[in-house]
Amino acid sequence: MDKCSDFLPWLGLDASMQILMNFDDPADLVRASAVSRAWREFVIANGFCKNLCLRMFPEISKVAHVIEVNNMIEPLDIGSHSSLEWGSLKRDHRVYAHLAHSFTSFRRKDCILKAISASSTDNYPEESIDNTLQPSDRIEQRPSYWSSKGQSNPAMPETLTYRLASRLCVISEISIQPFQAFFQFGYPIYSAKAVRFRMGYLKEPLEAGSDHVDKYSTDHGYIEDNFISTYVSPEYPMAQENSLQKYELPEPVLCIGGILQVDLLGRVQRQQMDGLFYICVSHVKVVGRPLLPTFDVEFLDRREKFGKWILKYNPQAGCCMPLARSSEDETSVPSHFRVFRLRQRGARGWEQQMIINTLLGNVAVVGDYDSDEEVVV
Structure with a gap:
């Protein structure tokens, strides 16, 4: 030595x-x-x-x-x-x-804590965004899904907003399952054409004790006006399939602020009853590592x-x-x-x-x- x-x-x-x-x-x-x-x-x-x-x-x-x-x-x-x-x-x-x-x-886990709001909801609360937190499309033999309002223009997008489990998360992949209407003729699948993900924070945080705004009203505009994105993903095509479709991000993303927005771009399925286009989602899953409570x-x-x-x-x-x-x-x-x-x-x-x-x-x-x-x- x-x-x-x-x-x-x-x-x-x-x-x-x-x-x-x-x-x-x-x-x-x-x-x-x-x-x-x-x-x-x-x-x-x-x-x-x-x-x-x-x-x-x-x-x-x-x-x-x-x-x-x-x-x-x-x-x-x-x-x-x-x-x-x-x-x-x-x-x-x-x-x-x-x-x-x-x-x-x-160490990886589902990082969604709560659903905040949807840009539109057809029938609230039966078709609320809260249903997308359930892994199954049926609960006690009843359908479980979120549905947008119908639109004559198939290019109209929709946005789902979620609060993540931590204000500091490392996100690696996001999965979405379109909903198949097993109670309608032909069992149509109401998927979007493509999907995009935005992560960031709200300029004005929601009031203490308030988990969400009114999910079926136009108050979603409040979220859009106050949301600042720190990351925007590429657009990914969505298959018209009744399956949990996994989208791996190009590289893990550090979400600062704990807010995730899922942009559903374009509509594929027209409802036979009214001739309008809808988007329906049965489940959304976010995989990553929340750093709370340590950070x-x-x-x-x-x-x-x-x-x-x-x-x-x-x-x-x-x-x-x-x-x-x-x-x-x-x-x-x-x-x-x-x-x-x-x-x-x-x-x-x-x-x-x-x-x-x-x-x-x-x-x-x-x-x-x-x-x-x-x-x-």
């Missing part, structure tokens, strides 16, 4: 930064920061974890500052004391390391498109939440892994614990970053 030396000084600042900038796994950056005090300071001071998040999702550039709920270090003014500045850098390292790890997690956002100016926002991090909220789906439950993991005591020593304790958590599949970091507490993982 006496003959060992640190290669970072040999390479120099520029070459060392180029090497670490090519790391695409947050666990590798955390391991690098645990090598030595010099490496730790180098990784934290240069914000490699934040840069990794920016490469994954450029929208992160709109973060004005981050707040750690259990470590309320306020944004620093120019000329602040160096110790406070270093504390802020360590906080950012912690937050962005966990955020990047959340981005790379394979949340607060907009500084909702009326500004692509405006700045605050990233909030609450490590205790995500305690013991798995990072990925696993075929093994906790009892199947050997006891010497399930109960592992890590003695945090000095400034490297958090990085070491992050590595342990990464390997064991736990998202939370328990204990203070610079403490000497004994931690049970």
Whole structure:
């Protein structure tokens, strides 16, 4: 060991930064920061974890500052004391390391929380947008679907608006099932010609305690007038089939604000009874990873498109939440892994614990970053 030396000084600042900038796994950056005090300071001071998040999702550039709920270090003014500045850098390292790890997690679930409104509804509440949250097109032998109002123009679009499970979600795919009217002659399928997805937030959030506006009235215009999209997908053709049709996005999308709009473009099926064109949907499913309650956002100016926002991090909220789906439950993991005591020593304790958590599949970091507490993982 006496003959060992640190290669970072040999390479120099520029070459060392180029090497670490090519790391695409947050666990590798955390391991690098645990090598030595010099490496730790180098990784934290240069914000490699934040840069990794920016490469994954450029929208992160709109973060004005981050707040750690259990470590309320306020944004620093120019000329602040160096110790406070270093504390802020360590906080950012912690937050962005966990955020990047959340981005790379394979834990996926249905991300729709509530239906907000539809651009039109034929018969409310029997054909409400709420029915699209049910996976089946029949409930107790009764049809379950949303239906638009009839239109003589087949080019008229419709829009369904949903609230996602978190104001910060990583969305990878969306599925839609058109409704087949098994109670009508010929069993027609009322699909759209194409579909498009928009994600974003409302300039004026809905009133507290209000889950939706009047779904069958013209109040949907309120949603349209106040919606700001931060992402618009390509248009995808929809098949006139009674099946759950999956649309994979070109790449995972970071939805900031937690609002999804499904644009149904064009009409295919005319109803024999009145000669009008309708769109009917039995089910909508959104697959991704909600980052709440560990991460949340607060907009500084909702009326500004692509405006700045605050990233909030609450490590205790995500305690013991798995990072990925696993075929093994906790009892199947050997006891010497399930109960592992890590003695945090000095400034490297958090990085070491992050590595342990990464390997064991736990998202939370328990204990203070610079403490000497004994931690049970």
